[in-house]
Amino acid sequence: MIRAILAGVGVALAAAPLGCFVVWRRMAYFGDATAHAAILGVALSLTFSVSIFAGVLVVSLAMALTVSSLTGRGFAMDTMLGVLAHSALAFGLVAASFLSGIRIDLMAYLFGDILAVMPDDLAVIWGGAAIVVGLVVWRWSALLTGTLNPDLAYAEGVDPKREQLVLTIALAIVVAVAIKVVGALLITAMLIIPAATARSFSRTPEVMAILAAAIGAGSVFGGIRASYHFDTPTGPTIVCITAILFVLSVSLSRLGRNSTARNDA
Template identity: 65%
Template structure:
């Protein structure tokens, strides 16, 4: 069954949606959409380091994403606003990574696949990595859900309850790095933040509890993947951007539905 590239693509997309949905809820609640984008941009720098050092790509992407997140946390509050630090770090990491790859004359690399994804080229080994990463993220989110929620809603109250907000922030950063590493094959560096934020934002006006929002975001993410694959097949359009377009359409529909529910 897995010889069919469309089935492999669908399974890969569903795995990424499962990993991104609960994490995307925290990204939306914490207003950290740009933080996710900065972490994703660091992935290109990780790819460049992996190629230059002849190391596996996935561990280097994880390392680069974690270094980016740590650097942002260290610089924030030292005379720079969060959005300023994120702007500098995100674009610098992407630019340095692209320049480094361009300087490797002996390496042939399809940058478009890394920037916009190549879900139709997913292999069985890629599927294993994606679903292993999704399982790891879901396990981490399930384990730390209550603590993460407390640290997100009220850090001071969380400290009084024995929860360390910095530790929970690191757990979220680790989960974000894993999602970036497994999603780069599906939607690419430039669209990972969209897959994190849009399904969660779409679910928000339709639900009343955090858990329901996570479930709703998962369903919307999965629907975006399947709808984007179908649209790309019918219209012969790029698959990664097609998935994000479907997610954007679902966000618009959910926003309209939420407005109607509030009026009724």
């Protein structure tokens, strides 16, 4: 249980600040495509007997770079992302079916198996989280400027495409470290929902990132505890807790706006 909590908190800390940029840039489907490619990375890792983390990282990074390179080239991006996301997932599942003599628990990679995290996995998760947080902190100002106003970014000597590459690399790392915890199908939820929940209560981007990390970590604690008591799948339960917090945040935000409107009236 302690390893599971540490793993979940590590993923939450990595996903939260990155998730804020995913929300601000409306890159939800971008994250989905990258996460779905992780299953293909798992199959290739087992085929060539290399580290799961390395295989997922390489394939996720390749998918993210492919999507980035197609941006602004005349493709309908929602259609292209849909094609890439589901094709990568399908090819990964088919490739996994050809693995003979190798036992693979696809459900664990699709929906996560946080209770099976080992000390080596914790080292990978926290190492990846440290890299992602370090990248975001290092490039925070440039990333924020490129997100809010690309023209202003160029005027200040910031290349938005370079910052997009930084986000792409960070996103691939998050996918690689999170697949063991919440699985390929739920990674995007951990990126988006805590950030979307924090948005209602944040006045500055920095507060939103910190609050998203706290919400993500709290969801891990709540999800693991609820999973233990109700005997439910841990990864999906964690995402359910984040979804409940999001609904509560939206409700509280609307109540606050209605109360303010009545007072003004």
